Amino acid sequence: MEHHQQPEPLSPPELAALRRSMTDGRLAMTRRSLLRAGGAAAAVIGGAGALSACGIPPAGRTDAAGSADHSAAEKRVTFSNWTEYMDVSDDGKHRPTLETFTRRTGIEVKYTEDINDNDEFFGKVQAQLAAGQDTGRDLIVLTDWMCARMISFGWIQTLDQANLPHAYAQLSAQFRTPAWDPGRAHSYPWQGIPAIIAYNKKATGGRKVESITQLLEDPQLKGRVGFLSEMRDSVGLTLLDMGKRPEDVTADEYDAAIARIQKGVDTKQIRRFTGNDYTNDLDKGDIAACVAWAGDIVQLQHDNPAIAYTIPKAGYMTSTDNLMVPNRARHKKNAERLIDFFYEPKNAARLAAYINYTCPVDGVREELAKIDKALAENPLILPDEEMAARSHSFRALSGKESKEFTQKYSDLTGA
Amino acid sequence: MSTTEAPAPAPEEAAPLPVRRPPARKRLVPYWLLLPGILWLVVFFAAPLVYQASTSLQTGSLEDGFKVTWHFATYWDAFGTYWPQFVRSVLYAATATVLCLLLGYPLAYLIAFKAGRWRNLVMILVIAPFFTSFLIRTLAWKTILADGGAVVGLLNSLHVLDVTSWLGLTEGHRVLATPLAVVCGLTYNFLPFMVLPLYTSLERIDPRLHEAAGDLYARPATTFRRVTFPLSMPGVVAGTLLTFIPAAGDYINAELLGSTDQKMIGNVIQSQFLRVLDYPTAAALSFILMAAILAMVTVYIRKSGTEDLV
Numbered sequence: 001m002e003h004h005q006q007p008e009p010l011s012p013p014e015l016a017a018l019r020r021s022m023t024d025g026r027l028a029m030t031r032r033s034l035l036r037a038g039g040a041a042a043a044v045i046g047g048a049g050a051l052s053a054c055g056i057p058p059a060g061r062t063d064a065a066g067s068a069d070h071s072a073a074e075k076r077v078t079f080s081n082w083t084e085y086m087d088v089s090d091d092g093k094h095r096p097t098l099e100t101f102t103r104r105t106g107i108e109v110k111y112t113e114d115i116n117d118n119d120e121f122f123g124k125v126q127a128q129l130a131a132g133q134d135t136g137r138d139l140i141v142l143t144d145w146m147c148a149r150m151i152s153f154g155w156i157q158t159l160d161q162a163n164l165p166h167a168y169a170q171l172s173a174q175f176r177t178p179a180w181d182p183g184r185a186h187s188y189p190w191q192g193i194p195a196i197i198a199y200n201k202k203a204t205g206g207r208k209v210e211s212i213t214q215l216l217e218d219p220q221l222k223g224r225v226g227f228l229s230e231m232r233d234s235v236g237l238t239l240l241d242m243g244k245r246p247e248d249v250t251a252d253e254y255d256a257a258i259a260r261i262q263k264g265v266d267t268k269q270i271r272r273f274t275g276n277d278y279t280n281d282l283d284k285g286d287i288a289a290c291v292a293w294a295g296d297i298v299q300l301q302h303d304n305p306a307i308a309y310t311i312p313k314a315g316y317m318t319s320t321d322n323l324m325v326p327n328r329a330r331h332k333k334n335a336e337r338l339i340d341f342f343y344e345p346k347n348a349a350r351l352a353a354y355i356n357y358t359c360p361v362d363g364v365r366e367e368l369a370k371i372d373k374a375l376a377e378n379p380l381i382l383p384d385e386e387m388a389a390r391s392h393s394f395r396a397l398s399g400k401e402s403k404e405f406t407q408k409y410s411d412l413t414g415a
Numbered sequence: 416m417s418t419t420e421a422p423a424p425a426p427e428e429a430a431p432l433p434v435r436r437p438p439a440r441k442r443l444v445p446y447w448l449l450l451p452g453i454l455w456l457v458v459f460f461a462a463p464l465v466y467q468a469s470t471s472l473q474t475g476s477l478e479d480g481f482k483v484t485w486h487f488a489t490y491w492d493a494f495g496t497y498w499p500q501f502v503r504s505v506l507y508a509a510t511a512t513v514l515c516l517l518l519g520y521p522l523a524y525l526i527a528f529k530a531g532r533w534r535n536l537v538m539i540l541v542i543a544p545f546f547t548s549f550l551i552r553t554l555a556w557k558t559i560l561a562d563g564g565a566v567v568g569l570l571n572s573l574h575v576l577d578v579t580s581w582l583g584l585t586e587g588h589r590v591l592a593t594p595l596a597v598v599c600g601l602t603y604n605f606l607p608f609m610v611l612p613l614y615t616s617l618e619r620i621d622p623r624l625h626e627a628a629g630d631l632y633a634r635p636a637t638t639f640r641r642v643t644f645p646l647s648m649p650g651v652v653a654g655t656l657l658t659f660i661p662a663a664g665d666y667i668n669a670e671l672l673g674s675t676d677q678k679m680i681g682n683v684i685q686s687q688f689l690r691v692l693d694y695p696t697a698a699a700l701s702f703i704l705m706a707a708i709l710a711m712v713t714v715y716i717r718k719s720g721t722e723d724l725v
Contacts, residue, residue, distance in 0.1 A: 047465070051483060054469035056694070058480035119689035223587055265675050271592050272674055277554075286562045286591060399478045407691050414675030415500070415682035
């Protein structure tokens with residue numbers, strides 16, 4: 001049997017509360033709730049407006065090449081470089097070569113090591129340069145494919161060769177005519193970076209590693225092979241190994257090289273794709289053999305006699321890190337004087353003796369021999385003609401190609 | 416329901432409570448105090464969020480510029496291509512969170528109840544790793560777990576790595592560049608985020624509750640199950656969230672300790688943003704990650720029934 005309990009009649013305070021809730025409470029359609037709804041609608045519309053208001057302007061529209069040069073009035077220059085790319089005194093407190101420059105010219109150098117990665121640095125300055133603003137830097141050092149991109153966007157100033165007598169005269173023939181900056185109108189090499197094969201003799205059990213084919217296929221090296229995350233170096237060496245020229249690589253050749261490396265990934269032959277951190281792995285022997293940058297290897301050999309390198313018979317890749325003056329830089333002429341200073345053989349030799357990369361300056365051998373005979377004989381630092389002839393560089397890619405190639409390489413590395 | 420019979424509301428409203436409203440200047444004080452926080456949020460949270468939301472709906476390239484075209488398909492394409500990395504991120508982060516809880520709970524319990532006068536020292540030891548950078552700590556693991564190192568040597572001689580290889584957690588006779596290394600790295604790096612909230616909520620528990628439970632004939636295990644653990648739930652929830660959320664978005668551990676098959680969604684976002692320069696895809700991936708984490712966290716908080724505790 002169902003028994004419905006009669007609801008008790010509401011007491012006056014309850015009724016009052018009920019009424020309040022109808023008029024002032026959540027149920028009520030008041031001026032406030034209307035306003036609120038209106039506000040929400042406005043927020044949605046405004047939000048959509050805000051969303052579509054954003055966007056990135058096309059690159060290269062800036063008018064900025066001719067910025068006012070304050071070099072004469074302000075005796076300083078701001079120089080952004082990579083870490084460990086400048087000679088430092090033994091106590092770590094001085095940068096002798098830079099200080100010599102300041103003593104001779106009276107130009108104060110604000111030296112910052114704030115470049116760790118081309119892409120990262122690009123991300124950092126891209127918005128400013130696209131908007132035609134000063135980045136606060138007078139001189140930057142970037143790898144050539146990134147230089148190519150920035151020059152093509154019109155973000156880099158044309159250098160005044162009259163301020164660069166030594167640089168103009170002493171630049172090695174090997175580096176004189178890159179496709180992306182004919183006649184070196186915008187850039188001068190800081191160092192050349194050969195990409196070669198390096199291995200740890202202890203980890204390979206005394207075996208020599210002499211080719212990319214061996215890196216990708218030798219079962220003894222399984223799981224202990226490293227490739228560089230720098231696409232142009234890794235793919236370039238693979239192309240050379242396949243008998244192709246990276247200077248005029250086609251999309252099909254590129255795909256074939258990618259497929260070849262992919263096989264190395266799938267068979268677990270390749271352990272990792274690394275940036276600079278491969279040196280540690282190679283030193284310990286976690287990586288037995290890898291694609292490596294020559295300067296790192298010269299430095300590693302100092303401390304670890306088990307480290308050896310091969311310059312592949314098929315040839316090797318050389319990229320360069322280049323000095324450039326970005327748009328709107330305040331001290332262009334001071335920057336040019338600094339570039340020129342490092343093209344005097346004596347200063348170039350001091351730098352090469354410290355950082356051990358390929359010196360792009362002619363006539364350095366004698367000066368370098370005064371500092372260290374062995375270094376002067378090292379073909380990785382001062383390549384002889386035969387060595388230079390085997391050096392290759394990657395074709396300059398259009399923006400679209402570059403995106404496609406990078407995407408493919410990125411997929412290969414798992415991300 | 417009828418309200419028509421009710422007396423007119425007039426008399427009530429005619430006699431308002433004698434509330435003294437503070438002067439306008441005083442009423443604004445809380446807002447002034449909130450202002451710095453709100454500004455901070457607008458500049459460093461809301462604005463970038465709107466900007467990224469916009470980026471995710473743009474198309475274009477650096478040469479031609481990017482324009483908002485309401486291209487929602489980017490989201491589908493991005494998820495369609497990179498769902499394995501999403502799944503992997505969630506899996507790794509969840510595993511690391513569980514491991515953190517299993518390691519962190521006994522640790523926090525010891526510090527809160529058993530450490531006595533060593534309590535501060537042990538707390539400092541827990542926090543000490545924060546004095547060095549995340550990157551350095553992760554790189555240190557590469558030395559500890561090196562192929563020729565003592566740890567891997569021991570694991571090999573005990574044949575532990577044979578078992579983990581069989582389970583697919585490691586590769587051959589090494590630990591580095593395997594899923595195990597990445598999960599261990601995540602667990603290590605986020606452990607303090609688990610221990611600190613756990614400790615805070617455990618430390619607040621009145622020890623007399625344990626005594627009372629004992630007096631009521633509860634065995635220690637029962638005391639823990641019925642008294643300590645429920646009271647520490649806010650810490651468990653906060654700790655798991657603080658561990659899971661950053662771990663799911665982390666890319667350093669996968670980058671340094673993993674190989675190509677261990678890349679997480681953070682690595683993909685980084686590579687799309689910086690290397691491929693496909694800003695819309697990168698932004699879309701970030702939003703998908705945010706939405707996924709938000710959804711999972713909401714369900715989790717509902718399930719653990721502690722909305723009012725965190």
